[in-house]
Amino acid sequence: MSEAHPTDLKTQIRRCALVFLAIICTTSLMIYASFLPHYGWAAKVAMILAIAIVNAFIVAGFLMHLLSEKKMVYTVLGFTVIFFAGLMGLTVWATGDFPVGTVFH
Amino acid sequence: MEIPYTIQARPDTGLYNAKLGIWLFLASEVMLFGGLFSAYVLLRVGAPDGYWPHGWLNVTLGTVNTLILALSAITTLLAWVACKTGQFGRFKIFHACTLALALSFLCVKMYEYHDKWIHYEIQLTDGRIADGHLVSQNAQEVVIEGRYVSDEKDLYDLRAQKNIPRDEIKIERSLIKRMENYGPWHHTYLAIYFTLTGLHALHIFAGSLVIGYLWGPGSRMYRKNPEQFTNRVEVSGLFWHFVDLVWIFLFPVLYLT
Numbered sequence: 001m002s003e004a005h006p007t008d009l010k011t012q013i014r015r016c017a018l019v020f021l022a023i024i025c026t027t028s029l030m031i032y033a034s035f036l037p038h039y040g041w042a043a044k045v046a047m048i049l050a051i052a053i054v055n056a057f058i059v060a061g062f063l064m065h066l067l068s069e070k071k072m073v074y075t076v077l078g079f080t081v082i083f084f085a086g087l088m089g090l091t092v093w094a095t096g097d098f099p100v101g102t103v104f105h
Numbered sequence: 106m107e108i109p110y111t112i113q114a115r116p117d118t119g120l121y122n123a124k125l126g127i128w129l130f131l132a133s134e135v136m137l138f139g140g141l142f143s144a145y146v147l148l149r150v151g152a153p154d155g156y157w158p159h160g161w162l163n164v165t166l167g168t169v170n171t172l173i174l175a176l177s178a179i180t181t182l183l184a185w186v187a188c189k190t191g192q193f194g195r196f197k198i199f200h201a202c203t204l205a206l207a208l209s210f211l212c213v214k215m216y217e218y219h220d221k222w223i224h225y226e227i228q229l230t231d232g233r234i235a236d237g238h239l240v241s242q243n244a245q246e247v248v249i250e251g252r253y254v255s256d257e258k259d260l261y262d263l264r265a266q267k268n269i270p271r272d273e274i275k276i277e278r279s280l281i282k283r284m285e286n287y288g289p290w291h292h293t294y295l296a297i298y299f300t301l302t303g304l305h306a307l308h309i310f311a312g313s314l315v316i317g318y319l320w321g322p323g324s325r326m327y328r329k330n331p332e333q334f335t336n337r338v339e340v341s342g343l344f345w346h347f348v349d350l351v352w353i354f355l356f357p358v359l360y361l362t
Contacts, residue, residue: 009195012186016179023175027168027356034164034361041362048357055353059175063182064346070119073128080132084139091143095150 019062026055112332127340131347138351141301145358148293158294160263161287163217167360170213171352177206178349181316181342188335193327196338200320203345207313214306221295224287225249226260229280236260239286240273247276247284298359305355308348315341 033047061067066077110122118125149157184199220238227235227247237251252270254260263269285291289299319338326334 009183009186009190009192012183016183020175020179024172027171027175030357030361031164031168034357045362048361049354052354052357056350059178059346059350059353063178063349064343070114072118072120072125076125076128076132080135084135087136087139087143088146091146095147098151 015062019058022058023055026051026058030055112330112336121336123336123340124343127343131343134347138301138304141297141304142354142358145297145301148297152293155258156261158261158263158292159265161294162298162360163220164360166213166217167356170210171356173206173210173213174349174352177203177210178346180206181345185335185338185342188327188331188338191331193324196327197320197324200316200338203316204313204320207309207316210309211306211313214302218299221287225251226285226287226291227276227281228283229276230282231280234260235274235276237271237274245278247278247281249274249276301355301359305348305351308351312341312345312348316345 030048030051033051034044036044036047039047066073108122112121114121115125120128180199180202184196184203187193187195187199223239225235225237225239225247227249229235232255234254234257235249235251236254237249240248240250242248250271250273252272253274259266287295289296319334319341323337324334326337
């Protein structure tokens, strides 16, 4: 939600209707992708997460007005992205590191 | 004492203080949920082949909740726009819709939790497993609506199985070796599912309290100081959108993959 003055309520309602339609489309696509029979688990996860990122971009960009925010907000989010990427990157990097003798099930 | 920069933007940050504060708070929230998502990744890739559940959650209910939350994010935004353009009556309507949608989300979530709570896996002394929803129980027998399986693996990938039978099964207590419901203790998937969705539901509940306050007693501020009140609505709205964002990732991760 930016500092800029919003246009009138009717215009916003129309814009929000389009955003909601886009969210319905991306959600439907995610569900469809999850039921595709000829793809492996990794490919499906990649597809679904890519669509989820688009969905998140729509919400953050248009509903939170992140597309037109102040530089300070982008700075805060930039640091967050770096730390989040580090967190997930380290996790993925460590996924194969089971101690010798680990027994599954 | 007057708190500075509640309305006007600080010259150095370009934002009023509450807005910078909420963005910093949301950054910390990203790391909180990020830690739990990374725990999910570790549990998922560490699970032996065939022992990670698929289809344990109801995709239809998850989709309904996704749309409910998306709609509530929109009504929150419209409530802020209504405040900004001086339409207090509309603000009240939109925020009432947000509250109703938030409660609907929580109701659906509670239904899903209840469904897991009454779902039992019962290991029998003859090696078979009975799996289904509890109908009734007494000192002599347990009645469930479900099916028998001989291999535990059959309980994991429900998506691959079509037309799973749901018959009423009566089991004598003396034949039961072990009986456990689908709570967080049943499987690591359920442990992380209840942790992630429980924390998210807590956020929904806390957000509803704030929005409820701004809709009810807190809205008196609009008469005295409409600009500051509008900023409060904006800050609470940013939190609400973040909660929606978290669900956008929770839904595919837990329900679809």
